[in-house]
Amino acid sequence: MFFVRTASERDLERVRALLVETWHATYDSFYGVEKVSELTAKWHSIEALRARLQRKNAEFVVADNGREIAGMGFAAMSETLEKTVVLHQLYVLPKYQRHGIGRDMFAELETCFPDAERMRLEVEPQNLHALAFYRAHGFAEVGRTSNCGDDQSGIPALILEKRLS
Template sequence: MFFVRTASLKDAEALRTLLSDAFHATYDAFYGEQKVRELVDAWHSIPALKARIEKKGGEFLVADDGRRLGGMAYAAMSSKLAKTAFLHQLYVHPSCLRMGIGRDLFAELESCFPDAEIMRLEVEPRNAAAIAFYEAHGFAEVDRTTSCGGPDSGLPAIVMEKRLG
């Protein structure tokens, strides 16, 4: 059984492994193994993970069964959009899919931002499983971008939102 808790700096190595495994399982078919490795190295380095774990105004959660991390989620209040929490990441290890981990992580995140009226996220347009998950949790498409994950990334994404409260 996995329990949702706040991530700590001690989780950084396990998080990098989880995210690498999840990214390759999810995105290799879309971008190729080399591009995914570059994204993991750029976005999920140990220093980058530690910075997100320590970021004020953010919530970094893990699903932990005492032996391993089965999933993770990270959200923070938007610096550009008023009363909007941005879900930056929600990933479940490929060996732990369909166990309710994503649902549990998301349920906890929804309660972490009492001042937020909206939660927003970006999702790869070909990631049908993620889109279906977010739609099942009340999100709807509101826009599209070609800069998923950062300015000038060149990666397409569907922008989805959900009203909170």
């Protein structure tokens, strides 16, 4: 059984390995191995993960069973959108997908921002499993971007949003 808890410095190597595996499993067919490796090296480096861990008004969680980390999630209050929390990452190792781990991490992240009125995220339009997951959790499309994650990515994404209660 996996438990959702706040990530710590000691988790970063395992979180990085999880992100590399899930990104290649999910995105290689969309962008190619080289582009996924490039993005993973940039966005999922230990330094980038450490910066997320130390960010104020943010929550970084992992799903841990004491032996391995099966999932990770990161959300933070928006610096530009009022009363909006942005779900930046929610990933589960492929072998553990569809076991409720993503749901449990998402439920935890939803409760970490009591002042937020909505949650927003970006998702690859071709990632049908992620789209189905987010729609099942109350998200609806509110826009699109041609540069998911940063201004230079060249990765298209749908922008989804959900009202929080």
